[in-house]
Amino acid sequence: MKRRDFLKFIGIGGVGAGAGFVLGKVSKPPGAKLIPYLIPPEDIVPGVATWYASVCTLCGAGCGTLVRVMEGRAKKVEGNPGHPVNRGGLCALGQSSVQALYNPDRITKPLKRKGPRGSGEYAEITWDEALKTLAGNLTELKSKNESEKLHLLASPLGGTIDRLAGEFVSAFGSSNYSHYGLFQRKNLAFANLSAMGTASVPHYDIENTKYLLSFGADFASTWVSPVNYSNGYGKMRQGAGERGKLVQVEPRLSLTGASADEWVPAKPGTEALLALAIANTIVEKGLARDASAWRGVLSRYKAKDAASVCDVSVERIEAMAVEFARTRPSLAIAGDSVSSYENGVSGAIAVNILNQVAGNIGIIGGVMPNGDDLGNGKKIDFGRKISTLISAANAGKIKTLIVYGANPVFTTPKAARLEEALSKVPFIASFSSFMDETTAHADIILPAHTSLEDWGDDFPDPGVAAPVASLIQPVVGPVFDTKSLGDIFIELAKAVGGNVAGKINAPNFAEYLKASWKGLYSRNREMAAGTLGFEDFWNKALQRGGWWGPSRKRTATVSARAGEHLAGTPARFEGEEAQYPFYLIPYAQTAYMDGRGANLPWLQELPDPMTSVVWGTWVEINPKTAASLGLKEGDMVNIESPFGKISAPVYLYPGIRPDTVAVPIGQGHSHYGRYAKGRGANPIEILPFKEDPLSGEAALNSTRVRITRGATGERMVKMEGSTKELGRGIVQTVSPSEFKRMKKEVV
Amino acid sequence: MAPHHMSDNQTGNAISYKEVNDDVVRTMTETGKWYYIALAGAFSGFLAFWILPWAYQIYKGQGVSGLNTPDFWGIYLTNFVFWIGISHSGTLLSAILFITKTPWRRSIYRSAEAMTFFSVATAAVFIFVHMGRPWNFYWTMPYPNQRQLWLNFQSPLMFDVFAISTYATSSMIFLYFGSIPDLAAVRDRVTGWRKQVYSALALGWRGTDSEWHWLFKAYTFFAVFIIPLAVSVHSIVSWDFALSKVPGLAKTIFAPYFVVGAIYSGSAGIVTLMIIFRKAMKIEKYITLNHFDKLGMLLLVMSLLWSYINVIEVFTGWYANTSAENETLIYRMFTTPYAYMFWLMIVTNTILPLLFIFKKCRTSILACLVVSLGINVGMWLERYLILTTSLPRKFLPYMWHDYIPSWVEISMTLGSFCFFAMLFLLFVKLWPSVSIYEVKEDIGIPMRRGGGHH
Amino acid sequence: MPGFLERIAGKLKSYREPGYYTKLDHKWTMVIDLDKCNGCEACVVACYAENNLPVVGKEQCEKSRAFSWLRIERYVEGEYPDVKVKFIPVMCQHCMKAPCETGCPVYATYHNQDGLNVQVYNRCVGTFTCATYCTYDVRRFNWFTYKWPKPLEAQLNPDVSVREMGVMEKCTFCIQRIRSAKDTAKDEARPVKDGDIKPACSQSCPTGAIYFGDMQDPESVVAKLAKSPRRYRLLEELNADPSVIYLKRVMGDGTSSHE
Structure with a gap:
């Protein structure tokens, strides 16, 4: 780059970032003006970094971030050390959000479909035309009195943008606003609603627990709030107190399982029974703290019955029970190996009962229920499932579908026939910034900003047993001709007019957000402490990344009512065992999560922590199973369920049950940019279309498969040379007893 | 020069002095069709197999080779060591045999010395080939510069720079000094542009007693000087590897191992070259079976030495009984494809x-050709194995990664042989490739006329 | 002339003072608690983001030419169901007796006054010697000139140079952060405080397993942690005297009391 160009670029970035931060006019295209550097913008000094506090939106955890900006460019996203959710750390996915911002495959302008649906052929249009087209479509719907036929499908949004979207839909006259994501954790929320009365994931106080019994919760990689839990994990292991123990129950040793002291590979689908058997053993041995309501129900789950069903010895169940009850405090968490089944709610409730029996609820180092501290009144509508949307579309009840963030075409099984349903929707609009599989079906695309360019806020769910409100602010000017998501709704409301425009009458989303926070401020008196009015509070919040208050301890009791939802039988898997001998465990990979990370080059090249595979999909098979099938590492196999077939290369993985195979979710995109497209396979495709009937959460562990040798295909590339340490003392260890002795000596 | 007896006559048949001059000058002036074909072949091979791929590599980056993390050294360095090895016996042999006054040296030493020089040149180019930024090669030389950048004299590569440049210079001078009387002899027989060139090269040699005296002194000095130099050069080459900590490379025995290996492969190289050379140039009467008999003995001795050190090397690795050494040995000796190479x-x-051991074999041209070629293949493999079975099995097993050479590397290996052949072909045309005056010493005093040596 | 000679003599004398070669301004040290590390690889991405590491693609990854200056090595022991998996983050160990430093003929890699093993990209001629000598396989080579498709290049960190084809590179302990912390301290007329400097990996680590500081400061966190009985260094028997100290993972001996 020439020096002159370089200076020019600095100028452009400067205008963008300055305008974004000061005025909120983020939609101004970059390069509209070049300001000579005689009078540089206040927050831009060449060579000196400016840090903006914001929130990571790549998953739902809501980690606070600090974004390093130089010359109007976002350089790095780091965890905000002051933020109570992540306390300075940030996961691989979150740190890659700069690559989402500067992704070369972003949708740079509003698009209108040219070719047939799904072909991905689009023509560029102006924002005026795009808004006019969509508004015209909506006005027509309204004039025909078919307002109810507008559906808005979004990723699980939170905070003010969620309220705005909801307001827009309801002001338009429709009640169809639903959220969808592969990992919405609705099972946990539902279980907690029925058990403890709040439909939210509680705060698991991993930091202070001394015995963590995790039912397949892969919190080291993606589960619920990975950075928060990992931070707790670090302190649990080597914090001030005694070292806590981690026991992982799951059929496939996950990244978290790799750090566990004990791995209990119970039979897939039976883990909830194991949890109940442990609870019952605690009761039977008289170690229970509060089992009054549960004695009767639990007596059905004898350790010796469970032993054969779960493939875990009676002695081990009893030992776990004793240790779980005696170690104070202990904590059981309901991860994927109880909640990813068709009766996931039941599994999560079983774990709640276990916590209740051991007396872990509402204590430090146990389960700390979250409440609606800030009075947001957010509710999860368990009735809104993707299946409802599909049947509505098939019944012609959807005339216009607006999609944002969610990518159901990729994350629902082929058996759901979602694409067929979408073909019956006359008009689909997408606000996505990326050409994902669902957006490729859209008739019109109005690309929204990524979160580094946009305003917003976030109320982390799960909370951290303390009130937290975080602010998202634009850290750079828009890279492309995109608009703030909130502004799209506001401008759309103006274009539609009528009561929609009347209801949503903010000049722009930044103002709308500020007004919303004014309400928050007036509702919560403690926010006012130490501030000189709202403006001062607002500026401080922007500076810090939000506002958070002191911890609030709540307690709850798992009510006997929750017992209604206990299934009491192992979760069912589709496919006959004789024909389909293996359980299929599709799991969220550390980097790609539900597939959203696959378009980010850093994450594609990030070796999977357990297999070291990069740029592709693999099938984890136990070496003994592979030997019996005559398979070597790297051999291509077909994985066939009653619902379809995918193929991927074999990875020999000793950390998996011989009757189980596991495939990471995230690859197998047919769109989604150059890094993701046409790479690997998507295991969701071959799943049955199953949801938990109560919560509507997708059941991922729900089918059996068979493995056959496949044609040669994509090669598997792994970074590891050998997994054997060969006694070279590379990763040295001390035994727990030795460690105890060491600690004594030091003290 | 040296005192001699009739019994020293290595050439067997009675040849007249004139005949010697005629024969040698003939190899330079009379050029057949096949020579041009061979030269054109070698030159185009050099161009196509070496220069073009190298240009491609410089343009694209070292990535076009098969090198990777941790196998940062591959065929390029194999070739470097191989050619340095080949270079070893020429001059070294010539010098040792000169000092020990071994008579059978006379008809072969000139081309052996040339071989040294050309293979050093070939090896030197490989240093540049294997560099990431060859255009900065001069940074490895100590030259005054404003930023006071200096070299790291701890680095064995630094030793290499000095050792090899000294060795190349000395071998060149050694070759040149020994050739002066012959260049004069050629000068006296040719006409036209050749006359001018050889007049210049002959430095006005007239063949006076004092000239002979000083030439003999200088030649002896260089012969003595070059022996420790040659030994040090290959020791230093070995230290490039041995000063690392890599299992399979960090061996104290490497210096003698490499020197022995170098002389071994160099002698085999001479044998091969002589067989081709005497046939192509029709000078069988100067390079006789007797020469091959002697060279065969040398090869046998070197073979035994080399094998002994090889066993010791494996033994020390095995005796250390560390996982790193063991894995390297297993990888080298029992893992395909390296096991094939090792046992071959x-x-x-x-x-x-x-x-x-059998004289019959030593004096059979076919046996000599087969064995000497075999040794050269084996010695190339030895160097290849040292690098490609040590680096892929370093200390952290997670980083183990095999090395597979790319077409660029293989092509440049072929190209280096073409380059060497080209240089040698030019040499036989432009330089008296058999020492005229020393062969005459062999012939002895002609019967009809008494007198001096010339 | 006598002045010049005196200067030389003085210099030679100073070289002979005990501790001349080992006396450092700082001794930056990293302590990694393997009992905290859960292998999530956040540090790896942080390193990519901070140090302008190129993404090379599947084919180059297959040739083992990925650029991760920091990698999480994973070792597996045992067979189902007694499988033990262990992680260890490995980056340049900044050895005090670094094998790589003796190898480089042009001093492109040397030890600086901060106890860091530094790599001068501009001086590197690409002999690969440092990388082959490195006992930890942490050096990465620019096999090609790598390109960032637009506008990804906007993310590149201006504090770190983008390397050209043919040079070697490796973990620097985020020397740009060390520099900026030192500058700030200088501006504020104070010495660098413990905790002023956090390399990208340490900053991002969700479990807080990576500590960084000056070993010469006895009050620093790393100096205290380095006294831990769990302390060990990677391949210590090779005597490279690495500046990265690992704390042993606490792990059962495989015979679970429940079986």
Whole structure:
């Protein structure tokens, strides 16, 4: 780059970032003006970094971030050390959000479909035309009195943008606003609603627990709030107190399982029974703290019955029970190996009962229920499932579908026939910034900003047993001709007019957000402490990344009512065992999560922590199973369920049950940019279309498969040379007893 | 020069002095069709197999080779060591045999010395080939500069720079000094542009007693000087590897191992070259079976030495009994494809040369050709194995990664042989490739006329 | 002339003072608690983001030419169901007796006054010697000139140079952060405080397993942690005297009391 160009670029970035931060006019295209550097913008000094506090939106955890900006460019996203959710750390996915911002495959302008649906052929249009087209479509719907036929499908949004979207839909006259994501954790929320009365994931106080019994919760990689839990994990292991123990129950040793002291590979689908058997053993041995309501129900789950069903010895169940009850405090968490089944709610409730029996609820180092501290009144509508949307579309009840963030075409099984349903929707609009599989079906695309360019806020769910409100602010000017998501709704409301425009009458989303926070401020008196009015509070919040208050301890009791939802039988898997001998465990990979990370080059090249595979999909098979099938590492196999077939290369993985195979979710995109497209396979495709009937959460562990040798295909590339340490003392260890002795000596 | 007796006559038949001059000058002036074909072949091979791929590599980056993390050294360095090895016996042999006054040296030493020089040149180019930024090669030289950048004299590569440049210079001078009387002889026989060139090269040699005296002194000095130099050069080359900590490379025995290996492969190289050379140039009467008999003995001795050190090397690795050494040995000796190479090397370098115990084999041109070629293949494999079976099995097993050479590397390996052949072909045309005056010493005093040596 | 000679003599004398070669301004040290590390690889991405590491693609990854200056090595022991998996983050160990430093003929890699093993990209001629000598396989080579498709290049960190084809590179302990912390301290007329400097990996680590500081400061966190009985260094028997100290993972001996 020439020096002159370089200076020019600095100028452009400067205008963008300055305008974004000061005025909120983020939609101004970059390069509209070049300001000579005689009078540089206040927050831009060449060579000196400016840090903006914001929130990571790549998953739902809501980690606070600090974004390093130089010359109007976002350089790095780091965890905000002051933020109570992540306390300075940030996961691989979150740190890659700069690559989402500067992704070369972003949708740079509003698009209108040219070719047939799904072909991905689009023509560029102006924002005026795009808004006019969509508004015209909506006005027509309204004039025909078919307002109810507008559906808005979004990723699980939170905070003010969620309220705005909801307001827009309801002001338009429709009640169809639903959220969808592969990992919405609705099972946990539902279980907690029925058990403890709040439909939210509680705060698991991993930091202070001394015995963590995790039912397949892969919190080291993606589960619920990975950075928060990992931070707790670090302190649990080597914090001030005694070292806590981690026991992982799951059929496939996950990244978290790799750090566990004990791995209990119970039979897939039976883990909830194991949890109940442990609870019952605690009761039977008289170690229970509060089992009054549960004695009767639990007596059905004898350790010796469970032993054969779960493939875990009676002695081990009893030992776990004793240790779980005696170690104070202990904590059981309901991860994927109880909640990813068709009766996931039941599994999560079983774990709640276990916590209740051991007396872990509402204590430090146990389960700390979250409440609606800030009075947001957010509710999860368990009735809104993707299946409802599909049947509505098939019944012609959807005339216009607006999609944002969610990518159901990729994350629902082929058996759901979602694409067929979408073909019956006359008009689909997408606000996505990326050409994902669902957006490729859209008739019109109005690309929204990524979160580094946009305003917003976030109320982390799960909370951290303390009130937290975080602010998202634009850290750079828009890279492309995109608009703030909130502004799209506001401008759309103006274009539609009528009561929609009347209801949503903010000049722009930044103002709308500020007004919303004014309400928050007036509702919560403690926010006012130490501030000189709202403006001062607002500026401080922007500076810090939000506002958070002191911890609030709540307690709850798992009510006997929750017992209604206990299934009491192992979760069912589709496919006959004789024909389909293996359980299929599709799991969220550390980097790609539900597939959203696959378009980010850093994450594609990030070796999977357990297999070291990069740029592709693999099938984890136990070496003994592979030997019996005559398979070597790297051999291509077909994985066939009653619902379809995918193929991927074999990875020999000793950390998996011989009757189980596991495939990471995230690859197998047919769109989604150059890094993701046409790479690997998507295991969701071959799943049955199953949801938990109560919560509507997708059941991922729900089918059996068979493995056959496949044609040669994509090669598997792994970074590891050998997994054997060969006694070279590379990763040295001390035994727990030795460690105890060491600690004594030091003290 | 040296005192001699009739019994020293290595050439067997009675040849007249004139005949010698005629024969040698003939190799330079009379050029057949096949020579041009061979030269054109070698030159185009050099161009196509070396220069073009190298240009491609410089343009694209070292990535076009098969090198990777941790196998940062591959065929390029193999070739470097191989050619340095080949270079070793020429001059070294010539010098040792000169000092020990071994008579059978006379008809072969000139081309052996040339071989040294050309293979050093070939090896030197490989240093540049294997560099990431060859255009900065001069940074490895100590030259005054404003930023006071200096070199790291701890680095064995630094030793290499000095050792090899000194060695190349000395061998060149050694070759040149020994050739002066012959260049004068050629000068006296040719006309036209050749006359001018050789007049200049002959430095006005007239063949006076004092000239002979000083030439002999200078030549002896260089012969003595070059022996420790040659030994040090290959020791230093070995230290490039041995000063690392890499299992399979960090061996104290490497210096003698490499020197022995170098002389071994160099002598085999001479044998091969002589067989081709005497046939192509029709000078069988100067390079006789007697020469091959002697060279065969040398090869046999070197083979035994080399095999002994090889066993010791494996033994020390095994005796250390560390995981790193063991894995390297297993990888080298029992893992495909390296096991094939290793055991082939043992066959060609240890077992096959045992044939030379028998005089029949030593004096059979076919046997000599087969064994010497075998040794050279084996010695190339030895260097290849040292690098490609040590680096892929370093200390952290997670980073183990095999090395597979790319077409660029293989092509440049072929190209280096073409380059060497090209240089040698030019040499035989432009330089008296058999020492005229020393062969005459062999012939002895002509019967009809008494007098001096010339 | 006498002045010049005196200067030389003085210099030679100073070289002979005990501790001349080992006396450092700082001794930056990293302590990694393997009992905290859960292998999530956040540090790896942080390193990519901070140090302008190129993404090379599947084919180059297959040739083992990925650029991760920091990698999480994973070792597996045992067979189902007694499988033990262990992680260890490995980056340049900044050895005090670094094998790589003796190898480089042009001093492109040397030890600086901060106890860091530094790599001068501009001086590197690409002999690969440092990388082959490195006992930890942490050096990465620019096999090609790598490109960032637009506008990804906007993310590149201006504090770190983008390397050209043919040079070697490796973990620097985020020397740009060390520099900026030192500058700030200088501006504020104070010495660098413990905790002023956090390399990208340490900053991002969700479990807080990576500590960084000056070993010469006895009050620093790393100096205290380095006294831990769990302390060990990677391949210590090779005597490279690495500046990265690992704390042993606490792990059962495989015979679970429940079986």
